[in-house]
Amino acid sequence: MSGSKDLLRRSAQRLQRAGIDAALLEVRHLLAFALGRRMSEVAYSADIDLTPAQEASFDKLLERRAAREPLQRLLGRWDFWSLELQMGEAGLIPRPDSETLIEAVLAHRPDRSLPLRVLDLGTGTGCLLLAVLSEYPKASGLGIDIAPEAVALAAGNAARLGFEGRASFRQGDWALGVKERFDLVLSNPPYIPSSEIAGLEPEVACFEPLLALDGGADGLDAYRHIAGALPGLLAPGGLAVLELGAGQAASVAGLLEKAGLRVRGLRPDLSGIERAILAEKRI
Ligand SMILES: C[S@@+](CC[C@H](N)C(=O)[O-])C[C@H]1O[C@@H](n2cnc3c(N)ncnc32)[C@H](O)[C@@H]1O
Numbered sequence: 564m565s566g567s568k569d570l571l572r573r574s575a576q577r578l579q580r581a582g583i584d585a586a587l588l589e590v591r592h593l594l595a596f597a598l599g600r601r602m603s604e605v606a607y608s609a610d611i612d613l614t615p616a617q618e619a620s621f622d623k624l625l626e627r628r629a630a631r632e633p634l635q636r637l638l639g640r641w642d643f644w645s646l647e648l649q650m651g652e653a654g655l656i657p658r659p660d661s662e663t664l665i666e667a668v669l670a671h672r673p674d675r676s677l678p679l680r681v682l683d684l685g686t687g688t689g690c691l692l693l694a695v696l697s698e699y700p701k702a703s704g705l706g707i708d709i710a711p712e713a714v715a716l717a718a719g720n721a722a723r724l725g726f727e728g729r730a731s732f733r734q735g736d737w738a739l740g741v742k743e744r745f746d747l748v749l750s751n752p753p754y755i756p757s758s759e760i761a762g763l764e765p766e767v768a769c770f771e772p773l774l775a776l777d778g779g780a781d782g783l784d785a786y787r788h789i790a791g792a793l794p795g796l797l798a799p800g801g802l803a804v805l806e807l808g809a810g811q812a813a814s815v816a817g818l819l820e821k822a823g824l825r826v827r828g829l830r831p832d833l834s835g836i837e838r839a840i841l842a843e844k845r846i
Contacts, residue, residue, distance in 0.1 A: 567594060567611040570618070574625050581629040589634050590625070596638050597621035631765035644694035648720050653712030654688040655775035661751050663838040664804050665694045667830040668747065671802060671841060675699055677746070682796060683707070684737055684750040684789060687775060689717030689730070691749045696726050703729040705743070709736055710774055737788045744798040751806035752785030754778040782808055786815050790822040797844040802827070805840050812837040 571590055578586035587607070595605045597620045598613070605611065613621065624637050635641040635656040640649055643657035644665055650656060672679065679702040683692035686706030696702050706717050714732045721730040735741070755776045760768055767776065778784055786805070793803050803824065807815055816826045824842040832838035 567605060567609065567613060568607065570594070570613065570621070571605075571607055574621075577625065577629055581631065583628070583631075589628065592634055592638060593624045593628060594621055597624055631769065633766040633770055636770060643688070643690040645697060646690070646693055646720075646724055648688045648690055648693070649716065649723065650688065651712060651716040653710045653772055654716045655751075655771055657688055657690040660832045660834075660836075660838050661691065661806055662694070663830050663832045664691060664749060664751065664806055665698070667804050667839045667841055668695055668749075668802075669698060670830075671804075671827070672699075672747070676701060678702060679746045680704065680743070680798070681747045681749065682738070682741070682743075682745040684748065685709075685752050685775075685785070686717045686732060687713050687751075689720045689732065691751060692717070692730055693721060693724060693726055695747070695749065696729050697724075702747075704731075704745075704747075705741075706730065706732045707735040707738065707741070708732070709734065710772065713772075737785070738792040738796055741792075741796065743796075744801070745796055746798050746801050748793060748796050748801065748803040749805075750785075750789055750803075752778070752789060754782045754785065754806070754808040754811060756780060756782040778808070781814075782811065783814055783818065786811075786818050790815075790818040790824070793819070793842070794823050794844060799844065799846060801844055803842045805842075807838055807840055809836050812840060815840055 574590045575587040591605050595602045635650050681704030683706040686708045689706050692704045692706045708714050711734050714734050718732045721727050753776050755778050757777050819842045825845050827841040827843050829837040830839040
């Protein structure tokens with residue numbers, strides 16, 4: 564048996580050497596997971612005795628993390644907005660930056676009793692759609708993803724969180740074949756220029772699905788598809804809220820205007836980067 568305090572210290576040093584910044588915090592997450600305990604129970608001040616089996620399972624996790632597999636994938640779950648979501652290989656790990664889209668929706672549609680029909684293009688884990696449904700109890704929606712495994716992941720998250728009656732999911736190529744009109748269209752499309760992907764942090768470049776990252780030569784391929792489809796998808800007075808990569812606001816605004824939409828504004832994330840763009844159909 565060995566004590567957790569010394570283990571935490573040694574393990575944090577190992578992750579630091581592997582280039583991980585928040586090493587001690589991440590080690591606490593992994594230790595809590597390996598022990599089936601809460602984070603608060605594996606504080607640095609607590610010296611828990613680990614059995615050899617617990618130590619072996621923690622060591623495996625640590626090794627994978629030192630090889631830069633993302634913490635969220637090792638834990639198999641991660642929080643987005645107020646929801647705990649199951650992670651899977653086909654779904655991008657939801658980022659706090661994407662919560663900017665939910666804030667934008669709440670700011671532009673303050674009446675929570677609206678029976679919004681919501682479309683989420685490139686739904687991944689289903690995080691955007693499910694977060695909106697959690698804020699508007701009468702809303703319902705459809706999530707589409709080209710990856711069938713992502714569709715299954717999102718549907719599983721919806722069922723686990725009790726949204727299965729208000730959320731449906733299907734495989735599709737953006738909105739191809741969708742005939743319905745929506746009050747709200749959300750999307751966090753792939754927006755990294757292809758040539759930049761290999762240079763990203765290993766957690767992203769090696770472990771996130773390429774389909775969730777690759778935005779084509781200039782990063783804007785998906786926006787071209789989505790902007791072109793939006794006039795046919797939005798109901799009168801409907802709102803589109805799209806996530807942006809850093810520095811993409813002007814180009815995406817241009818694509819939306821060219822498609823006949825009126826850009827209503829931009830919303831920065833917590834780092835001050837213009838992260839969400841809002842557009843409405845001209846009446
Ligand atoms: C950046 S991820 C966003 C996932 C999730 N909405 C989020 O915010 O975390 C983009 C998603 O778009 C999906 N995608 C890529 N190309 C697509 C296409 N042609 N049609 C539908 N979905 C697509 C990917 O599989 C991926 O799940």
